[in-house]
Amino acid sequence: MAMRWYQQSSHGTKPPTSENQRLAAVDTATTEKARRSVSVRNPRRRRRPALVAPRATTPIVTAIATSASRAVKRDICSTDKATEPTATGGPTPRRSPRWSTRLWGRRGWRGRKHSMPRRAVITGWGRCVPPVTLSNADLERLADTDDEWIVQRTGIRNRRLSHVEATDLAELAARRALACAGMEASDLDLIVVATCTPELLCPSTAATVQDRIGAIGSAAFDLNAACSGFVYGTSVVAGLIQAGFAEKVLLIGAEKLHFAMDYRDRSTSILFGDGAGAAVFEPSEDGAGVLAVDLGADGGKGSTMVIRSMGSQGEPGPTNDPETFRLHFEGQAVFKMAVQSISASARRVLELAGLTADDVDLVVPHQANARIIESATRRLGIEADRVFMNIAELGNTAAASIPMAISDALDAGRVQPGDTIILTAFGGGVTWGSIALKWGDRTEPVGIHVGELPDTDMTVFDLLRENLDFYAPLHVDEPPIS
Template identity: 40%
Template sequence: MNRQDGNFTYTTTARITAIGSYLPERKLTNADLENMVETSDEWIVQRTGIRERRIAAQGEFTSDMCFAAVRSMVEEYRVELKDVDYIIVATTTPDTFFPQMAARVQAEFGIGGSGAVDVQAACAGFVAALQLAGGLIATGMHRKILVIGAEALSKITDYSDRTTCILFGDGAGAVLVEAGSADEPASWLSTIALTDGEEGHHLYRSSLAPNIGEMAVEQNGFIVQNGRAVYRWAISRVPEGIEQFLAQTGIAAQDLDWFVPHNPNMRILEAVSERTGIPLEKTLSTLAYTGNTSAASIPIALHQAVRDGRIRSGQLLMLYGFGGGLSQAGLLLRWAL
């Protein structure tokens, strides 16, 4: 593995061989929010592009959505899970901090002696989990890895705060990552990982400590966001990270068939498109009808585009997660499913 300024290039035969997703039944529309806080459909759409989001039922949690996304994948692709040798779940909203959600998935599907870990990298979590899966397969010690991105953000959203409650929704997506043969064209092409930890206090959820560095935090257990600061970071540092990634991989923006970013806010996606030269029409988003689903946003968008035929085998995709941390994680891959 080689590293240069945050960019990782390594030889791995990893490829995605199956995909599934899940969205809760309940919809929370902008009209619903008009009855909860001082806002309007026009105000929300103009600033975020979001029209509705899916909300987990009262007794439905992240583990339930993980299970549903995996079942979706199994039903669609008829894959076998018994020989999965590692499970990675990316989430910021686990039902419990331990047992981890990956262990819950292992138990639910009766998977044998597999490793099971959760990854907490907020909105960059799913891509970070794919990076880890590719690395584990590159070692030769693992051959079949289940990777899930799942969030129950409604459980940690303050519905009296109109600046955050309009953004977040719930959902899950799952992929199977398997080792291919050495004579097959590579699917995993390159990755990038960047973090601006000194900006992390602008987006957090409180836990044990009463402060982040020297900054006191609100101990309410809800998402707290300095929207302006996060927006400024996203429209400056994220395009810089993407341009660095493109330059180091030798890929031009127009060479991409699809750009699959985290879906935080349509205004951010528009700014990223303008500053990187990646056309908005090549950007996959479910934001308008799912809201910001953090670690679940990329696999949900991927699955929808695979099902409707937009993503096809052989196409060049850039997956790019960014958010809490404040972190970025990218994966360039040749779609092989």
């Protein structure tokens, strides 16, 4: 056996003279055999990338780039071509490699050619407008006001009041947005509802909508930033999608504000209406989607807009004081803050996106007040024909106003593929925010949901009767309603 080993392995060397020499020779022969076997491996076999580059090859330069919250690793691959020094002294290829970007995923390295940032793009939209209209002529019977005074100060002629709860409005808007996107509710990863007038404090409106539409297994939560709610919600949704934590998200703005209105107080009753709007967001890597976000708040001025009845501070007592339930609103202070905040926030978001006012195709602002919108956009240097408003017929619907306006703008043909759009808002808290986005390819719905709200025979005064009776003690010294 020893001689046979010697004949096969010694290759003409002298046989080992001791056991230690024999074992050393075995180790040497085994190493040599392994070395030679490398050269006869299948050359077509796919190799895993080496963790450490061989010393004899060109060094691998690795850079880490961050897009949104996802880290992207770039390998500038070595080539056989000569290299030339860069400004920092390191080598760089004369010709860029064909595949230079590799993203680390759950299944390992995935090559991508010409990779674009992952962004959240709107692929579906819908709204729900209640059927009962409260006109300026109706308000003339309730408060010391008239149509000319209201239009001059707010730009509003009508607003809608809901005979059902905000959850019902949110559900119908959601179904319409899903049909528009050609999506099943079961495909959703998350539902977010922006509202400051939820039907219940718990469970959330989002959770109730999730159950009603059949979005089994999706996450759901409410968000309260008052009139800025849809902008705040868009920032949350965009961040989750860009980070890869969600793929398909439904964002809803829904409000039933008229319960908090004292309709004999013209400072608030002329402004607000009910409604809901929704948008479906999906990831895009073609350059479309949310480009930049700017958010802000100043809690020190929160007392300018307050609804106490929805929190523990407004817990009903023995007298159920109407003053606790009605909206407290300081119009002049809000006007000044809104104009300043909207214009400053929109300017910042343009800077963050690397854009100017001239690059903007359309501004879709929160429909707070026509004078606020006109003053703020004038400060930005954006003409009226690049600003979308539907406040005249719907009034101020808080968190629902922007998604409803987006839906109306698309129906009116005001949005085209690739348009640069600014969403901007100011609301209670006080809060403000702006979104810069590039619209995707879809401007027509994939499908249409034909459902409607339940019918009602109620007139606007039938709908308001309970409200008027509840707030009547605040107006005992005033003449009765005509």
